[in-house]
């Protein structure tokens with residue numbers, strides 16, 4: 001440190017990074033991201049469900065009305081939307097089970113981080129099984 | 142002489158009676174486990190079996206709801222999912238608004254939506270008519286006299 005030998009004050013060589021506020025808590029770690037994703041997917045599914053109960057109710061209006069609206073679910077764009085919806089549900093479901101395990105089982109509380117990566121792995125496997133099959137249905141026939 | 146309270150004694154007496162927040166918390170977990178089964182089953186039958194979404198039309202729904210099993214299946218799916226979702230949304234309203242008019246309005250709207258949609262959804266399942274008079278025969282399920 002040649003600078004300090006002359007007596008001037010120098011800024012610490014590695015500022016910011018180490019003193020990030022709350023770095024020891026949830027902030028920025030798996031715990032935060034699992035919570036953010038759980039919240040966003042929960043809200044998305046809720047709004048889908050509101051619409052879905054209304055579209056299903058069209059069976060009481062007439063077969064024609066129901067078929068027209070359900071026909072919209074069978075277009076390629078909606079087909080991709082359904083992949084997103086199923087992706088959201090599968091994440092929310094697996095992560096929800098993780099939350100429940102963490103709440104009730106002390107082993108899971110200690111290994112919540114590992115469980116988060118297991119959730120991600122199971123999500124990938126489920127989506128790898130679902131997506132090709134669904135897209136083949138949507139883009140053929 | 143001043144008496145010093147025992148450490149961590151509550152500053153106000155514990156509330157008595159039913160703890161609704163606790164039951165809400167328990168409900169989220171119990172319904173969550175049931176919903177995994179109900180929703181995965183719903184998606185499997187409607188998206189993965191046979192031609193998936195492409196097979197869904199009025200006749201498909203009529204075929205399912207001809208059986209009380211699928212009627213009650215959808216009934217429980219409807220009630221568990223909507224109440225779980227709405228209770229979760231209530232948590233968000235509590236998190237992002239302060240007590241006051243806006244918060245109350247949002248919660249009343251949420252409650253009203255739940256009551257209306259539970260009523261509508263339940264009526265749709267149990268008053269369903271698979272063979273409505275005057276409909277084109279080709280749209281009706283094969284078990285209808287007109288088809």
Ligand code: HEM
Pocket residue numbers: 045049052053056057073082085089180183184187188194197202205211215216218219220222261262263265266
């Ligand atoms: C893209 C995915 C989905 C498709 C194609 C789909 C399709 C359908 C169809 C065809 C019905 C008519 C009855 C039956 O088949 O049992 C129905 C009803 C229903 N679905 Fe779905 N569904 C989907 C996703 C979901 C999800 C994620 C939920 C729950 C969050 C859900 C909840 C319901 C409920 C509660 C009913 C009964 C509605 C009523 O009471 O009138 N569905 N769905």
Ligand code: HEM
Pocket residue numbers: 035038039041042043045046049089092093094096097099100166169170172173174176177180222223225226227228229230232233
């Ligand atoms: C598939 C099965 C599901 C499981 C296992 C599940 C599990 C959970 C759990 C454990 C919680 C946390 C509650 C708490 O922190 O006290 C939660 C929250 C939530 N769920 Fe679900 N859930 C499922 C389906 C659904 C559906 C179908 C919807 C929408 C209709 C939904 C919407 C929400 C919302 C909005 C929240 C609040 C999120 C938050 O507070 O950040 N969930 N879920």
